[in-house]
Amino acid sequence: MNAWEPALDCVKCARLAAFRCDNRALYPDFYNAPVPSFGPLDAKILIVGLAPGLKGANRTGRPFTGDWAGDLLYATLLKFGLAQGNYGQTANDGLKMTHARITNAVRCVPPQNKVTGDEVAACQPFLMAEIKAMPHLETIVSLGLVSHNAVLKALGLKQSAFPFAHGALHDLGGGLVLADSYHCSRYNTNTGRLSEEMFEAVFKALL
Numbered sequence: 739m740n741a742w743e744p745a746l747d748c749v750k751c752a753r754l755a756a757f758r759c760d761n762r763a764l765y766p767d768f769y770n771a772p773v774p775s776f777g778p779l780d781a782k783i784l785i786v787g788l789a790p791g792l793k794g795a796n797r798t799g800r801p802f803t804g805d806w807a808g809d810l811l812y813a814t815l816l817k818f819g820l821a822q823g824n825y826g827q828t829a830n831d832g833l834k835m836t837h838a839r840i841t842n843a844v845r846c847v848p849p850q851n852k853v854t855g856d857e858v859a860a861c862q863p864f865l866m867a868e869i870k871a872m873p874h875l876e877t878i879v880s881l882g883l884v885s886h887n888a889v890l891k892a893l894g895l896k897q898s899a900f901p902f903a904h905g906a907l908h909d910l911g912g913g914l915v916l917a918d919s920y921h922c923s924r925y926n927t928n929t930g931r932l933s934e935e936m937f938e939a940v941f942k943a944l945l
């Protein structure tokens with residue numbers, strides 16, 4: 739784990755630390771800690787999700803792994819050659835991220851899958867550290883509005899200058915592009931807000 743990852747017992751967010759404590763008692767076999775980023779630091783693409791799901795990434799310890807959203811995300815990454823191997827919904831499935839890294843705007847699982855603005859702000863230094871640690875970074879893919887806003891804040895940019903829109907490519911300057919996508923959540927795919935084709939188009943535009 740890299741030095742800038744949050745401590746396993748991070749207490750920056752009292753609500754999330756208390757939830758972690760409850761989950762450690764309820765689900766002692768789960769990872770139950772801030773989920774570290776996944777993928778090579780020399781990648782050109784950083785994908786930023788929202789937060790781990792209780793029985794997904796919070797259980798397995800790898801972003802999106804075991805979460806509903808991970809099925810579509812990893813299938814897409816494999817299809818476009820950004821990952822290699824097979825996605826088996828576990829952290830030891832041998833899947834390798836080859837050309838992208840994945841992180842979350844908030845590293846700890848939130849109750850009811852909902853983060854607060856204060857929690858996003860508290861986790862911001864970890865996102866900033868990730869961005870800084872990627873020397874060849876060219877594109878950040880934000881999955882959803884919370885991620886989009888967290889990225890802009892971490893980079894010190896105004897939200898009003900870069901309105902969120904699915905499929906948008908924002909030139910952030912300094913050779914960095916922000917690509918927006920609706921989050922690949924069960925809710926968005928079930929309601930038809932996001933189709934597989936719409937999600938794939940976001941990644942196709944990057945290649």
Ligand code: URA
Nearest residue numbers: 787788789795801802
């Ligand atoms: N799992 C994650 O790790 N992040 C998300 O945004 C959703 C599910």
